[in-house]
Amino acid sequence: MKIYHLSHTDLDGYSCQFVSNFYLKNIEFYNSNYGKEIDKKMSHIISKIGNDKAVILITDLNLTKTQCQSYEEQLKDKNVKLILLDHHQTGAECSQIFPWYYLDNSRSATKICYDFFSAMFGADERLEAYCNVVNAVDIWLKNDPNFELGKVCMGAIAGAKEINKVMFEKEHIEYIFYLIKNFCEFLSLNNAHIELDNRLHGIKKEFFYLKNDDTLSNLNSNYLVRHLTSNSDKFSIDYRGSRGILTYNIGSASVIGNDFLVANPEFKFFIDITSKKSMSFRSNGDFDVSQMAKELCDGGGHKNASGGFFAGFIDSYNYDEIKSQVVNLINKKTGEQ
Incomplete structure (x- = not known):
């Protein structure tokens, strides 16, 4: 039962x-x-x-x-x-x-x-x-x-x-x-x-702890990167032909985002959206997230680290509902499906 x-x-x-x-x-x-x-x-x-x-x-x-x-x-x-x-x-x-x-x-x-x-x-x-x-x-x-x-x-x-x-x-x-x-x-x-x-x-x-001791932040990041990687199909999104990952209220987006992108070079960008409607964009290499942030939510910043505000975002207790809103935003702003 x-x-x-x-x-x-x-x-x-x-x-x-x-x-x-x-x-x-x-x-x-x-x-x-x-x-x-x-x-x-x-x-x-x-x-x-x-x-x-x-x-x-x-x-x-x-x-x-x-x-x-x-x-x-x-x-x-x-x-x-x-x-x-x-x-x-x-x-x-x-x-x-x-x-x-x-x-x-x-x-x-x-x-x-x-x-x-x-x-x-x-x-x-x-x-x-x-x-x-x-x-x-x-x-x-x-x-x-x-x-x-x-x-x-x-x-x-x-x-x-x-x-x-x-x-x-x-x-x-x-x-x-x-x-x-x-x-x-x-x-x-x-x-x-x-x-x-x-x-x-x-x-x-x-x-x-997995193999070697480290700071709590780094150990936590390694743990989350492993789980994001093993569930990458669930958390992945596409933007203008490039593949990225979408997280929600992940915390320490700079650390986790960079660690994930280094471990998974096939992904070009990392986005974390929060319950307060803010969006953090990260990349590692040539992908320019400042242009992405500007197009999607009038945001901006640096080439590898930018931010923005998704005014129309409705917070949810369900990740699929959160992802759907971001995917719809990308499709609307880029004209892609």
């Missing part, structure tokens, strides 16, 4: 998935902020479900009554069990109406999730200790002995932007789980919050 687990994009939300991954197998993980993104992710999940039995588990996300009704309607002809475990008081009305909507505002969603699964499959002392750390910071128990460690964990997850979740959803959750697994190593230490804070940079580097 397939399980689809949709959760929030913070420490509490990811920790719910860490708990479900501890107890269950055959899970696909998805993450969302509130509002329309939930609908987008749910539509994607529902579209993947065939006639087989499945469970959709939603954690650390509160739904509106309209959303609950819509999901029930979309699932009425499918063999799917819907479960929601949450702690946000704004879902109180829904919890009274829908039997699959469980709400308890006295515990974090992670704590609810752990209590739910451990009651069925058995307790785990270390996992429970970690869940207590998340609980302390998520519902802000300032006098709890776990609170300071929870703050460090919360900041670490909030700052874990090395792998973009829109482009690399599976790799992103793998990275988050790796960090959480390492958090658990500090639970029994004196001054655990200080020890983890001191070690965090090294822990991140160890995830990206």
